[in-house]
Structure formats: C-alpha cells, structure tokens
Amino acid sequence: MAVKVAKAKEKHEKLPALLPSQRMAILKALSDPRRLEIIERLSQCPRCTACSDLRECLPISAATLSHHLKELETAGLISIERQGKFANLTLRRDVWQAFLESLQRL
Amino acid sequence: MAVKVAKAKEKHEKLPALLPSQRMAILKALSDPRRLEIIERLSQCPRCTACSDLRECLPISAATLSHHLKELETAGLISIERQGKFANLTLRRDVWQAFLESLQRL
DNA sequence: ACATCAATTAGACGGTTATCGAAATGTCAA
DNA sequence: TTGACATTTCGATAACCGTCTAATTGATGT
Numbered sequence: 001m002a003v004k005v006a007k008a009k010e011k012h013e014k015l016p017a018l019l020p021s022q023r024m025a026i027l028k029a030l031s032d033p034r035r036l037e038i039i040e041r042l043s044q045c046p047r048c049t050a051c052s053d054l055r056e057c058l059p060i061s062a063a064t065l066s067h068h069l070k071e072l073e074t075a076g077l078i079s080i081e082r083q084g085k086f087a088n089l090t091l092r093r094d095v096w097q098a099f100l101e102s103l104q105r106l
Numbered sequence: 107m108a109v110k111v112a113k114a115k116e117k118h119e120k121l122p123a124l125l126p127s128q129r130m131a132i133l134k135a136l137s138d139p140r141r142l143e144i145i146e147r148l149s150q151c152p153r154c155t156a157c158s159d160l161r162e163c164l165p166i167s168a169a170t171l172s173h174h175l176k177e178l179e180t181a182g183l184i185s186i187e188r189q190g191k192f193a194n195l196t197l198r199r200d201v202w203q204a205f206l207e208s209l210q211r212l
Numbered sequence: 213a214c215a216t217c218a219a220t221t222a223g224a225c226g227g228t229t230a231t232c233g234a235a236a237t238g239t240c241a242a
Numbered sequence: 243t244t245g246a247c248a249t250t251t252c253g254a255t256a257a258c259c260g261t262c263t264a265a266t267t268g269a270t271g272t
Contacts, residue, residue, distance in 0.1 A: 024139055024142065027133065027136045027137045030133045030137070031134045031136070031137035033130055034230090036130065039212075040212060060230090060231075060232095061232060061233080063234095063251080064230070064232070067230075070250090084239055100206065103209075104206060166261075167262060168219065169262070169264095171219090172221085173261085175219095191268075191270070
C-alpha cells in the first residue's frame with residue numbers, strides 16, 4: 001500500500017502529485033480532533049512508540065485509538081511498524097509534504 | 107465574524123496565526139467533497155456569482171448548496187455578499203493562507 | 213398588487229462514524 | 243505451558259451529517 005511513496009523517499013525521488021481522491025482521504029482523516037492530535041504528536045517526536053505513548057495523552061480507549069490509527073494508515077499519513085507486542089508509528093513526511101503542496105496548488 | 111482577518115487584509119497587516127479551533131473548523135469544512143470543490147472553483151475565479159454559477163457544476167439541490175455555503179462561511183473560508191436576490195461568494199485568501207501556514211508549522 | 217425568481221430555513225430520512233466493553237489474537241517471559 | 247500484556251477485532255449504540263422536498267423569505271419587474 002502506497003508503495004511508490006515509500007520508494008521515492010528512499011531514493012530521494014520527487015513524489016508524484018497526490019490524486020484528488022488521496023487528498024480527500026487525507027482531509028477526511030484530519031477532520032477528527034484526535035487524529036489531528038496524533039499527527040501533531042508524531043510530527044514532534046522523530047520516533048514514537050505507539051499506543052503506549054499515545055494513550056497516556058489521549059482520553060480514549062485502546063480500541064478507539066486502534067481505529068484511528070488504522071484510518072490514518074489507510075489515508076497514507078502514517079506507517080505502522082509492528083514489532084512483537086508493540087507498534088511503532090511514524091509520520092510519512094513525504095506524503096504530508098505532498099498533501100500540503102496539493103493544497104497550495106489549490 | 108472574523109473581523110480581524112478582513113481588516114488585516116485591507117491594511118496589508120500580518121495575519122495572526124490561526125487558533126487550533128479555527129484550524130479544526132476549516133479541516134472539518136474541507137472534509138466534504140462538494141465543499142472542497144466549491145473552494146477549488148472559487149480559487150480559480152476572481153469573482154464568482156454564487157449559487158447560480160455553482161449549481162450548474164454541482165449535482166446538488168439549492169438547499170444543500172446553501173447548507174454547504176453556510177458551513178464554509180462559518181469556518182471563515184468564504185464571505186457571502188448578498189445583493190438583492192443574489193449572493194456573491196469570495197474565497198478569503200488570507201484565511202486560506204493562514205490555514206496552510208498553520209499546517210506547515212504542524 | 214402580483215407573479216416570479218434566488219436563496220434560506222424547517223423538518224425528515226438514511227448513511228456514516230466515533231466510541232465503548234468484551235472477546236480474540238499474538239508475543240514474551242517465567 | 244501458563245500468565246500477563248499490547249493491540250486488534252467484533253458488535254452495539256448514539257451522535258453527526260449530507261441530502262432531499264416543501265415551505266418561507268426577500269427582492270425585482272410588470
């Protein structure tokens with residue numbers, strides 16, 4: 001999923017512009033306060049141990065958090081790297097940048 | 107409503123940063139395909155005669171369009187200038203710019 | 213005054229979504 | 243193996259939201 005984006009990041013290639021449908025998916029994903037806060041926190045930490053850390057800040061159940069994370073992942077904004085019991089989240093800064101540019105281009 | 111923004115535009119002042127609540131309101135407003143398309147169209151035309159023009163493009167009833175316009179106005183993204191029977195819409199480009207910057211600042 | 217037209221409001225309906233508790237899955241350590 | 247722990251999935255519930263039709267408001271021209 002969203003393979004091109006990951007490859008482009010590794011190879012320092014220029015990202016293709018976001019499709020309108022991808023832009024819409026991201027906007028929908030950002031239209032919830034908890035999800036926006038997750039993105040904000042991920043953007044501040046270079047690495048963020050997942051739910052464990054996030055659940056200390058957000059007043060939601062583990063189930064709800066898991067739901068939001070899946071939404072963000074589906075929208076392409078974060079990647080979830082599972083390691084044993086835990087899950088590490090990272091903001092996809094290249095996708096985020098492409099998203100901002102697609103809004104600037106209007 | 108959003109008086110400071112309008113004044114700042116006229117006087118070429120620097121806009122204050124968006125409050126988190128304003129940013130959230132704008133994100134919510136943009137999370138609907140029709141509203142995003144309205145913003146897109148407004149950004150292309152320097153002046154856009156309201157519902158008359160928009161309804162030719164959007165497959166929605168007048169009532170639904172009116173609802174969406176009110177949402178965009180409440181979020182601060184557009185201003186509606188009523189002249190007799192008609193309503194003229196304009197994108198608040200200063201608010202839009204402030205919104206983009208508040209996302210870049212993350 | 214009246215008819216017409218643009219836009220808004222009111223009210224209802226159906227689909228979507230955020231949320232939870234409970235159960236399931238999977239991992240690690242003793 | 244067994245138990246504890248992190249995360250996900252399931253099923254249900256309540257609130258929200260986009261949409262419509264019908265009725266209303268307000269302005270214009272005859």
